[in-house]
Amino acid sequence: MSSKHKILSRSAPAILVLLAGMIASHAHAEIDALVTSARTLLDQSQPQKAFDLLEPQEAARAGDPDFDTVLGIAANETGQYTRAVFALERVLAVQPSNSRARAELGRALFSVGDTKASRQVLMETKQDNIPAEAAATIDQFLQAIDRTEEAARSSVKPFLEASIGYDTNINSGPGNPNVAVPAFGGLIFTLNSAGVETKDAFATLGGGLSARYVVDPRWSLIGNVYGNARANAKYNDFNTGQVDVNFGASYRYEKHEFSGVVQAGTYTVAGSRARDQQGLVGEWTYRVDGFRQWSTYIQWGDLTYPGQSLRDSTRTVVGTSYAHAFRDSNVIVFAGGYVGTEKVRASGVPHLGHDLVGLRVGTQKTLSDALALFGSVSYEDRKYGGADPLFLVTRHDKQWNLNLGLNWVPAKLWRVTPQLTLTSVKSNVAISDYNRSLFAVTVRRDF
Numbered sequence: 001m002s003s004k005h006k007i008l009s010r011s012a013p014a015i016l017v018l019l020a021g022m023i024a025s026h027a028h029a030e031i032d033a034l035v036t037s038a039r040t041l042l043d044q045s046q047p048q049k050a051f052d053l054l055e056p057q058e059a060a061r062a063g064d065p066d067f068d069t070v071l072g073i074a075a076n077e078t079g080q081y082t083r084a085v086f087a088l089e090r091v092l093a094v095q096p097s098n099s100r101a102r103a104e105l106g107r108a109l110f111s112v113g114d115t116k117a118s119r120q121v122l123m124e125t126k127q128d129n130i131p132a133e134a135a136a137t138i139d140q141f142l143q144a145i146d147r148t149e150e151a152a153r154s155s156v157k158p159f160l161e162a163s164i165g166y167d168t169n170i171n172s173g174p175g176n177p178n179v180a181v182p183a184f185g186g187l188i189f190t191l192n193s194a195g196v197e198t199k200d201a202f203a204t205l206g207g208g209l210s211a212r213y214v215v216d217p218r219w220s221l222i223g224n225v226y227g228n229a230r231a232n233a234k235y236n237d238f239n240t241g242q243v244d245v246n247f248g249a250s251y252r253y254e255k256h257e258f259s260g261v262v263q264a265g266t267y268t269v270a271g272s273r274a275r276d277q278q279g280l281v282g283e284w285t286y287r288v289d290g291f292r293q294w295s296t297y298i299q300w301g302d303l304t305y306p307g308q309s310l311r312d313s314t315r316t317v318v319g320t321s322y323a324h325a326f327r328d329s330n331v332i333v334f335a336g337g338y339v340g341t342e343k344v345r346a347s348g349v350p351h352l353g354h355d356l357v358g359l360r361v362g363t364q365k366t367l368s369d370a371l372a373l374f375g376s377v378s379y380e381d382r383k384y385g386g387a388d389p390l391f392l393v394t395r396h397d398k399q400w401n402l403n404l405g406l407n408w409v410p411a412k413l414w415r416v417t418p419q420l421t422l423t424s425v426k427s428n429v430a431i432s433d434y435n436r437s438l439f440a441v442t443v444r445r446d447f
Contacts (some may be wrong), residue, residue, distance in 0.1 A: 032066075034053070034054070034057065034067070035054075035066050035067055035070050037053060038050040038053050038054050038070045038071075038074065039070055041053065041074075042070065042073060042074060042077070047073075047074050047077030047078050048074075048078050050070070050073075050074040050077075051071070051074035051075060051077075051078050051080070054067065054070065054071045054074060055071070058071065058087075062087075062090060063090055063094065065090075065091045065094045065095045065098065065101075068087040068088065068090045068091045068101075069087075069088070069091050069098070069100065069101050069104075071083075071087045072084045072087035072088035072091065072101065072104050072105070072108070073104055075087060075108075076104055076107055076108055076111075079111075079289065079291065079292075081108045081111040081112045081289045082108075082112060082289075084104065084105075084107075084108035085105065085108045085109060085112065088101050088102075088104050088105040088108060089105065092105065099125055102121055102122075102124060102125045103122070103125050105121050106118045106121040106122040106125065109121060111289040111291065112255070112289050113254075113255055113287050113289065154212055154213050154214045154220075155211065155212050156209060156210075156211045157209060157210050157211070157446065157447070158207070158208070158209035158446075158447045159207060159208060159209070159444055159445060159446045159447065160206070160207040160444070160445050160447075161204075161205075161206050161207065161228075161442055161443065161444040161445070162203070162204065162205050162206070162442070162443055163202075163203065163204040163206075163440045163441065163442040163443075164201070164202070164203050164204075164440065164441055165201070165202055165203075165204075165438060165439050165440030165441065166199075166200075166201050166202070166438070166439055166440075167199065167200060167201075167202055167232075167436070167437075167438045168197070168199050168435075168436055168437045168438070169197045169198065169199070169423075169434060169435065169436035169437075170198050170199070170200050170202070170232055170235060170238045171194065171195075171197070171198050171235075171238050172425075172434055172436060173191070173194075173195050173196045173197045173198060173431075173434060174191070174195075174196065174197060174430060174431055174432075174433055174434050175196070175197045175434065175435070176196075176430070177190050177191045177195075177196045178190055178191075179191060179430045179431060180430070181390050181391065182390070182391055182392040182393075183389060183390045183391070183392060191431070194237065195431065197434060197435075198235055198238070200232040200233055200234050200235050200238075201232070201233040201234075202230055202231060202232045202233065203230070203231055203233075204228055204229065204230040204231075204440075204442075205228065205229055206226070206227060206228030206229070207226075207227065207228075208224060208225050208226035208227060209224065209225060210222075210223070210224040211223050211224065217252070218251055218252050218253060219249065219250075219251055220249065220250045220251075220252075221247075221248075221249050222246075222247075222248055222249065222250050222259065222261065223245075223246055223247040223248070223261075224245075224246050225243075225244070225245045225246075226242075226243070226244050227241075227242060227243040227244070228241065228242055229241045229242075236270065237269075237270050238269065238270070239269070239270055239271070240267070240268060240269055241267070241268040241271075242265065242266070242267050242268070243265060243266055244263065244264070244265035245263070245264050245265065246261045246262065246263050246281075247261060247262055248260045248261030248262055248281075249261075255286055255287045255288070256284065256285070256286055256287075257284070257285040257287075258282075258283070258284050258285075259281075259282070259283045259285075260280065260281070260282045260283075261280070261281050262278075262279075262280060263277065263278065263279045263280065263281060263301070264277070264278045264279075265277045265278075272306075273306045274305065274306070275303060275304070275305055276303070276304045276305075276306070277301050277302065277303050277304075278301065278302050279299060279300050279301030279302060279315075280299075280300050280301075281297060281298070281299045281300075282297065282298050283295060283296070283297040283298075284296050284297070291324060291325040291326070292322070292323070292324050292325075293322070293323050294320065294321070294322050295320065295321050295322075295323075295336075296319070296320040296321075297318070297319055297320070298316075298317070298318045299315070299316065299317045299318075299340075300314070300315070300316050301314070301315045301316075302314055302315075303315055303342070309346065310344070310346045310349050310352065311344065311352055312344065312345050312346065313342050313343055313344045313345060313352070313353060314342070314343050314345065315340065315341070315342045315343075316340055316341055317338050317339070317340030317356075318338060318339055318340065319336060319337060319338025319339070319340075319358075320336060320337065320338075321334060321335065321336030321337075321360075322334065322335055322336065329365075330365065330366035330367075331363060331364070331365050331366075332363065332364045333361075333362070333363045334360075334361070334362050334363070335359075335360065335361040335362075336359070336360050336361075337357075337358065337359045337360070338356075338357070338358045339355075339356070339357050339358075340355070340356045340357075341353070341354070341355050341356070342354050342355075342356070344385075349386075350384075350385035350386030351384050351385060351386040351387060351388045351389065351394070351395060352384075352385075353384065353385045354382045354383055354384040354385060354395075355382070355383050355385075356380055356381065356382045356383075357380070357381045358378065358379065358380040358381070359378065359379050360376060360377070360378040360379075361376065361377055361378075362374065362375060362376030362377070362403075363375060363376075369409070370408060370409045370410065371406070371407070371408055371409075372406070372407045373405075373406055373407075374403075374404075374405050374406070374407065375402075375403060375404045375405070376401075376402075376403045377400070377401070377402055377403075378400070378401045378403075379398070379399065379400055379401075380397075380398075380399045381396075381397070381398055381399075382395075382396070382397040382398075382399070383395075383396050384396070388429055391428075391429045391430070393428050393429065395427065395428065395429045395432065396427065396428050397425055397426070397427045397432060398425070398426045398427070399423065399424070399425045399426075400423070400424045400425075401421065401422070401423050402420075402421070402422040403419065403420070403421050403422075404419070404420045405417055405418060405419035405420065406418050406419075413445060413446045413447065414443070414444070414445055414446075415443075415444045415446075416441065416442070416443050416444075417441070417442045417443075417444070418439075418440075418441045418442075419439070419440055419441075419442065420437070420438070420439050421436075421437070421438045421439075422435075422436070422437050422438075423435065423436040423437075423438075424436075
């Protein structure tokens with residue numbers, strides 16, 4: 001998750017569901033048939049039907065604690081947390097000692113991202129005469145709130161990681177070395193070995209750190225640095241390295257977070273700089289509640305290619321993504337899309353620039369506290385700006401990626417990730433058409 005990912009602790013909502021069930025409802029006046037029917041639907045695990053039954057009567061019945069309690073529970077169960085907050089606050093205004101309503105309110109407040117108010121409500125609930133099991137469950141939930149709030153405090157978080165793996169196409173080359181070139185009348189040329197699909201085992205070593213300095217409850221300074229190096233077992237001419245640095249600020253207001261960062265990075269091949277990048281990124285994250293969020297971003301970058309100035313370009317991308325954590329199944333799903341352009345600065349080479357459109361969907365399934373499966377599929381369509389001078393067609397690439405893996409946490413601060421990535425690029429320019437399979441196992445240590 002995000003993407004992925006900023007979704008609140010997956011265990012917290014489940015803890016509150018258990019807590020609410022532990023706390024017995026206070027005695028009320030005689031319950032009418034409407035409320036009784038809604039409670040029966042809740043007992044039958046049909047919260048949406050219960051909510052649909054009560055919702056049309058809210059304007060007339062608001063202020064009736066029995067009605068509002070059941071409405072609040074149904075709203076919580078159907079993910080309508082803001083409606084739950086309003087209904088449950090009305091209950092407590094009339095019945096301040098209603099522990100069930102207070103526990104459900106704590107759940108709703110957490111889900112809309114108000115951890116401070118959720119903590120206060122749950123601490124008050126703990127002071128009531130509630131079962132010992134419920135009190136223990138509150139303690140677990142308060143610990144979950146602590147972990148959530150910790151993520152928003154000033155921090156410096158370094159990590160190291162190492163991988164080993166096998167790559168069927170380390171240079172992203174075509175499988176067929178014999179290529180017909182239309183500019184030479186369709187004459188067949190044979191690519192040298194460096195231009196053809198090359199298989200090799202590899203190892204990588206990387207690390208970095210992320211930092212946040214909280215200026216006040218809304219403003220923070222943020223930054224991160226990351227670097228890695230990859231060495232192939234046989235073909236060292238394709239060894240790569242990368243270093244990226246970001247620095248900026250973020251502003252939080254209620255459910256919104258806005259951030260802007262300056263980026264700089266370099267990518268090397270065989271120890272020589274192949275591409276440098278400088279740019280800006282702006283992002284807006286909207287957290288609907290503790291289970292759903294939207295992120296929208298714009299990226300602008302200046303790309304330079306040492307020794308190949310004709311390829312120097314300006315890249316602009318705008319995109320958005322959505323993530324949803326399902327409360328009862330420990331599943332997170334996400335989807336996103338983006339559009340952009342890469343414009344070359346030199347004149348007379350429009351075939352080196354392109355427009356792009358991309359889509360991505362994925363999921364993660366938590367199996368236990370130590371184990372989670374994940375997978376994603378992405379597609380990118382690239383249309384270039386002019387006819388290729390050798391192949392005499394306007395290049396058009398269609399790229400698919402499939403990513404499958406497993407996150408295993410064998411001990412605190414350690415993570416092991418076996419992962420398979422399949423790439424297929426279909427292009428009308430023969431030397432850009434290729435397939436690639438990569439399998440790697442990565443071990444990461446956070447500090």
